Every structure is written in C-alpha cells, then in structure tokens.
Amino acid sequence: MSNAAIHVPHSHRAWLYVLVSIVFVFLLVPIFIVIPMSFSDSKYLEFPPEALTLQWYRTFFGSNEWLAAARNSLSVAAVATLISVPVGVGAAYALNEARGRLFVLLRFFLLLPQLIPVVLAAIGVFFLYIRLNLVNTFAGIVVAHSALCIPFVVITVGAGLKTFDKAQENAARTLGASRLRAFWDVTVPQIRLSIIAAVIFSFITSFDEVVIGLFVAGGSNTLLTRLMFLSLRDQLDPVIAAISSILIVISVLAIAVFVALQRPGREAAR
Amino acid sequence: MASSIDIRSIAKHFGGVPALDDVSLSITPGEFLTLLGPSGSGKTTLLMCIAGFVQPDAGSILVDGNEILTLPAHRRNLGMVFQSYALFPHMTVGENVAYPLKLRGVSRAERERRAREALGVVQMDGLKDRRINQLSGGQRQRVAFARAVVFEPAIILMDEPLSALDKRLREDMQIELKHLHQRLGRTIVYVTHDQKEALTMSDHVAVMERGRIMQVASPRDIYERPTSEFVARFIGDAAVLPIAVDGRDGITVPPRLLDGPRALPCPALVVRPEKVEILDGEASHPDVIGFDGEVREVIYQGDTILVFVKLPDGQSLSLRRGTRHTVLKSLPARGEKLRVGLRMEDACVIGVAG
16 A cells, blocks of 8 residues: 555646646635725725725724624524534434434435525525514524524534444443433543534524525514625625625634644544 | 342344343352353343343343342443443543442542552553553453443443454453452353353353253353253254164164153254264273264364264264374374264263254
8 A cells, every 4th residue: 555556647647636726716716806805995896906995894893784784693693503503413313323214204304404495495484484473583583594504413413423332322321321421421522523513514504594584584683694685786885795704714714623623633532 | 249130031022023032041149141142142132131221022130139120221230341342532541440430429539549449450550541542452351341340330241342352362351351250259241152252251151042042051061961952063063963762863872871851852962073082993882882984084273183974874973183193193094984982971962853
C-alpha cells in the first residue's frame, strides 16, 4: 500500500484538476461575490464595486425593522433547534433499536419534510394553519421549522449511533445504570459529535428557511429571510448583500467550530 | 458472598422459533458453570435472560430464592463481562472501573481505593490513567473483569469473553480466570462455544443444543460419560458405534457392558481416539473390547498422530497417539491389518436414535 505504487503523473490527472476547479468556481464564487458587493457604495447591487463603504452595514444595524426580523429569525431558529434535536435524537435512537417494516415506514415519515418540494409543504402548512389560527404566530413558525429540521437530526444522529457499540449501554445497565442514565453517561458522550452537527444543521436550516416563512411568518413575526426576499423584490438594495455577508461569516464560523471540535474528539472515540 | 441461581422452565420464542425450550438448571453458590453449545443453541439467550436483556415468555429465575425476572437489568446486581468487553472509550481505565461505584453513590476517595484494589486483583493497577484505546486485548479483558467485580456482585456473567483473543493469550487467560474464580469465590455463569475452554475452567458444564440443555455434568463426566450422541460428538472426537442387540447390525460387545441401571433400546459405544489401544498379538483380555480392522489413513498432526481404522462392517474409528519416536516407529502403515481395543473402564454406552 505504498504511495509510490499507485502514483499517477500529474498530466494524467489534469482532467481531475479541471473538474475540481469547476466545482469550486460554481460553488464558492456565488457565495463570496456577495461580500465585496456589500461594501460597494452603489445604490444597487453591483460587482465589482467601484468604491467601498460601510453604509449598508450601518443601515442594517440602524433599522428597527431589520433588527426585529433578525431577532425573530434567531429566536425561531433557537427554539426550533431545542425542539428538533431532542425529538430527532429520540427518534434516531428508537429507529436504531427497532427492527421491522413498521419502523422503515416511520423512518420514511420522519424524513418526509425534506423529501417533498418545500413549496408544497408551505402551501399545506398555510392551509392547515388558517384552520388552526397559527398563521403569523411564533408557535406556528417554530413547529413548521422543527418539522424541517428533524430529518437532519435523524440522519446525522442515526449515522452516529450506527458506529456505537450497543453492548456498552448494556454494560452500563448491568453496572447499575437505568436505561436513561446509561444513555446519558455512555451513549451521549460518544455520539456528541453527531449531536453537535445536528444542532448546527438544525439552526442553519431554520435560520435559512425562506419558503415556509413567506407563507406563515408575517406581521410582527416576520423572519429575516422573508424580509430579505421581499426587499429583493422591491429594490435591489445592497443591505441584503451586507446581511448575506454576515450570515456567510456566521455559517463559516459554525462549521469551523465543528471541524475544530471533531479532531480531538475523533481520537478519543477510538 | 456468592449466590445460588435456580432457573426453572424458562421458555423463549423469537417470532415463533423456540430459542429456549423449557430450560431448567440449578447453580450452587460459588460454582463456575459454563453454558456450552454451538451458535444458535440458546446459550447466549439464556445468559441474557439472567442479565435482564431478554424477557422470557415463561418460567422463573431465582437468585438465593428470590425471583429476579421482575427486576430491570440495573437492579439485578450482576457483574457482566461482554464479548466486546464494552469498556467506555470516553473514560480512563480507572473511571471505567469506578463507574459502578459512582452509580451507587460511593464517595470519591472510597471509589478510587476500591477501583485500585479491583485493578490490583487483575494486575492492572499501574494503568489506571490509560485510555481504553491504549490497551491490548488481554488488558481490556482484565479491565472489563475488574469493572464487573468492583461492586462485589454475588454473580458474574461472562459472554464469550475470550473469543477475541489469540489462542495463546486465550489459554493463559483461561487459567487466570479460573484462579480469579477460586480466589473471589463468586458464582460465575460463563458462555462459550469452545469445548476445551469449558472443560478447562468449569466446575460444571451445561451442554445446550436447539434451546435445550442436553446434559449438565462435571468436565470429566461430560467428556467421559456423555449421555447422548450430540454431547459425545460435540465434545472432543468420538466414534459412535451402534451395538448389535435384538438382531440390529453393529459391533459386538461383552454383554455386561450393557448391564446398566436403565436398558437402552438402541445402544451405541462411544470410542474416544486417545483411549484406543493397539493389541499386538496378545490373547484377548476379558476387560478389553477388541476390534479387527484395517488402517485407512495415518495423519501426522505435530503433537499427535491420528490413525483411522476401518472395521469389517464398514464403520470406522480413530486412534490418537503422542508422537514419541518409539510410537511413530511402531505404528502400522496404511492398508495394514491390525487389532485395536478399548478397555471396559474407558467404554461409554449411550442410546442413539434407532
């Protein structure tokens, strides 16, 4: 298995480099083009910027409307995460334990919110919420977002549980721990990376969500993404580029924190 | 200190398939009992019933006369060593061993003292700050044992704990566990599919097949006095030769061999290879059952040599000898005729299916 034995000359791998470059360009450029745009002094979205200004950041932090929407988005994402992670971890645990056709079906149901086109989900949620008087309520948005987050939690935590030796939990039980205590003392520390990943995914999923928010998150509960979408429709305001840049930085930081946590954790888990 | 276990008429079905079929077994305090059987025989299921991870459909399990089936696993106060050891990789060796004490609310200082003591018993006290992933298989085995005994359970369950080790280490650990058992005096229920391991370590061996206990006896009796063809063939090598009675085909044996407390309808003789002698020209001895045969094959295996002998009626048996030079020199070659014998004291008669 020495490297020399499978060495391929760079010229033979040129096509790979080209392919990877294309992937990078199409994935990353649209994301990072936004950041210079947010510093442009033009009144419209413009690239490349002719002169630089912090005006759009000032506008964002000076606007009650924008800040209220940002606060709404943060609290909805936080509460949706607090709901979807425990529920999703429980569901993943149960699905990992259980065998049988019923549970295959159950798993499918849990993943459904991410499988169907979100517009359909949004329309369904909207009509249901009219009946239930939940349109434009905090509770309504949180419940809809939690449903969207749970599939991510079930998948990431389920993957974590697959590599966990179930005998350890049984061992803890013979040593005197109740099932819950065994889960908490033995299982959770070893799947904590998947749980952290689930928290990050859930938070970002809710925070980024636009479509359901457009339908059921209006009025005083307007979310940041909805306000961005509406303002994008009315005028191409660089404030949006400023907000997007802030979101990009937050997301990159979150992923960086996760990757940093992962390294020592991986070793300890072995 | 040690407890008795009384298993009464335990039955368990998995989707209509019987995994345990009316199993009863009594284990005396301080006994080392091994459940031995091929995979799927129900030995692990029975152990899991005692541990509390499998709830039987019927029956009862009494520890010192008290029913334990109604207790959840964590209230049964049993130490258990798992096949995979199931040590907690996010804790150090010392934390692993102290964990059951922590659950029992033992103070920190006391916890450390007792964990050190338990690790001392398995000669691991120097490694208490190690991480589990820094230990070898044998060391993990010892830590798992220390963790299972540190809270002084009256009963220790072991589920094929040595199967992940290589042969030499496994044999060393068998002796070590046997000594630990003698020293600690706890009741041990041990599951294995390795017959030699069972014979080496146990006070009693319960041989299981298809959810039933076929025989419970001391290692010596299990080997020398099997009561069924399954046990005779599962443990060690054995030729099972039907005996000619009531006009049935088979070998002829002195009638007094068949005088037993119970008359078997279809008796058969169990012949262990190492108990067969070669009779060279001696006059027939009243205490030896003799057979005429022809050498079919001679196989050299290093420590022993195996000779397959074909009897005139088509059945065959084998004999095993150590490979001393004088033995090798005197052994007959393939195709030669010879006369072999089995002493009456070494003969075991069982009933087989007609």
